[in-house]
Amino acid sequence: MARITPIPNANKEIAQLANLDDKELVDEVSNRNQNALAEVYRRTGAILVATAAKVTKSQQLAEEVVQEVIVKLWNEPEKFDSTRGSLKAFLLVQTHRRAIDLVRSEVARTKRQEKVASFKENESTRFEDMVVDQVQMRSILIALANLTEAERMAIELAYFHGYTYTEVAKILREPDGTIKSRIRTGLRKIKETLEREKSRDGVQDDSH
């Protein structure tokens, strides 16, 4: 884990900050406590950088995106509403959107359209063969969620490659409605598995 150098004489020590919940931590950020922002980075930096890198395919762009997102939290901490979700999810959404914006910029758009068209023309190439090394979300949760390969692929093409669902439909040569449905079914499976696991963890915690 990265060592984040504390600011001397900060309002709260790093050890104390590590015990704060999301709301308390962002309140500290609102108080201009740089150590609080360092704690935010410590908690979320790894997944933000990894996600941005998967989307942009560039470590440098990924770091620029994450830098922008973390600095934005410093400048506008009031944008985070703890009643609407976790800080990790909030920052991940910001990071993903910014990364997607870059991928869908004008220059990138032309290349993407050419890529989508090439899938249509080359009937002998299966998309699955081309993304065989791009397994992205093989977490335990995904395994438990029991997504079909078609659902996983629809979600990953959109989430990590920046394609809209209509572009995914063209790539996979399926109707738009089928892709929308696969994304929804896949996400609901992940969500339900997550809720089930949390509920089970809660029961185990209570029994201690």
Add this chain to the structure above:
Amino acid sequence: MGFRMTATDHNIYEELVAPYAIDALGEEETSLMEEHLASCDNCANEVASFHEALAEVAPTAQVDKHDTLWAKIESQIAPKSVDETGGSIVDISTRRRGSIWLRPSSAVAAIALVVAFISTATAIGMNSSKASFVKNNAAMESQILANAIASPGSKMLHLTSASNKYSLDIVITKDGKAYITGGDLPPLNGQKSYQVWGIRGNGMVSIMVFGSHIKGVSFSLPSDAGFAQIAVTQEPMGGSPAPTSTPIVSSVY
């Protein structure tokens, strides 16, 4: 676009909640969806729940490699900090007190002053004014490190222990100036110092000695020195002519 939304049928929006949650809608659908979400708690809640689920399955990276990223973030937020003596937001460019900051003519001199000042301030106990001064010095220190990292031709060296428990990150500029940007070393025991060694041929060459404040420490590391590896050991305070212990961290140079 494969779908044009003109109706306000809730079912239509409902179908788009999942693609919206993963940013898979086109621009027009995205803005229509956002209008809908502002007035539909059910859909907004479902989007939020999908975002939580995605955060749980998101990939992860080795944070160790991104300590330089934190240095960049820190340099961006550092210019404006809370002035503990007055409570107002001030720019450090207007906070350089006294003439000490006018004298250093190079980044290296500035870092040496920062390190020396922080050590002294810690030893004598900081009052609020000094604490504020140190905080601002730390901001300048971060700025210098960020500049070194961003300078053309600079490279990072990540020294680690065999078990990866300890590490040290060094940025080396094209002209051979090296700065420690961060790391995690075991505490110094008693009268000890850390010592950096360059390993070449059949010997180890002492490069420099430093204490427990590691960030911002600077030294010279010319690219033509011919070192195959860089290592750090703990030595008697002030350093040793030859290593007396095995390296804590090391890296191929």
